[in-house]
Amino acid sequence: MNNTAPLSANQLMERIKNDDEKAFHLLFNRYWEVLFVLAKSILNDEAIAKDLVQEVWINFWERRKKIESTNIEAYLKQAIKFSVYKELRNSVLSNEHKEYLQEIAAETATDDHLIYSQTNNMLTNTIHELPDRCREIFQLSREENLSNQEIANQLNISKRTVETHISHALKSLRMRLTSFLFGIML
Numbered sequence: 308m309n310n311t312a313p314l315s316a317n318q319l320m321e322r323i324k325n326d327d328e329k330a331f332h333l334l335f336n337r338y339w340e341v342l343f344v345l346a347k348s349i350l351n352d353e354a355i356a357k358d359l360v361q362e363v364w365i366n367f368w369e370r371r372k373k374i375e376s377t378n379i380e381a382y383l384k385q386a387i388k389f390s391v392y393k394e395l396r397n398s399v400l401s402n403e404h405k406e407y408l409q410e411i412a413a414e415t416a417t418d419d420h421l422i423y424s425q426t427n428n429m430l431t432n433t434i435h436e437l438p439d440r441c442r443e444i445f446q447l448s449r450e451e452n453l454s455n456q457e458i459a460n461q462l463n464i465s466k467r468t469v470e471t472h473i474s475h476a477l478k479s480l481r482m483r484l485t486s487f488l489f490g491i492m493l
Contacts, residue, residue, distance in 0.1 A: 316379040323371050342387045349391050359390040398427055434484045444469055445476035
């Protein structure tokens with residue numbers, strides 16, 4: 308490995324996906340303490356926190372080729388929070404732990420609602436930006452659930468024209484959704 312400049316987490320991740328154990332150890336050394344402190348601060352139990360962090364790292368190594376996250380630190384923090392959540396769910400809870408679980412649930416619900424709302428707005432705006440005829444055909448297809456032939460008959464156009472407009476609309480939506488989701492992942 309290049310010793311002149313530290314590798315980014317994403318660079319290490321690419322190497323880890325290629326079974327580079329040295330890169331794994333570098334990433335482990337970079338984030339182990341962060342994950343441990345996070346787990347310990349919630350659990351107030353050093354031994355359980357260490358065990359959970361160890362499990363997260365084992366799982367990370369086993370799933371390395373499937374991980375698609377572009378923010379490895381956030382991925383690892385989410386993994387440890389999930390492990391802590393599971394541990395708390397399976398153990399007798401103190402009032403402090405119950406409050407923490409409620410906070411996590413509220414955070415997740417808020418995040419999910421926000422992402423849903425933003426995605427829905429993006430899709431609605433993209434549909435409204437389509438050319439008039441394309442938008443009309445797409446809405447008849449998706450909102451009215453008409454078949455391509457029914458749309459063609461209703462608008463007095465060919466079935467092939469309907470298919471072309473729907474294809475154009477789906478391509479526009481796919482491109483917008485891809486860039487939108489990419490933005491969320493960053």
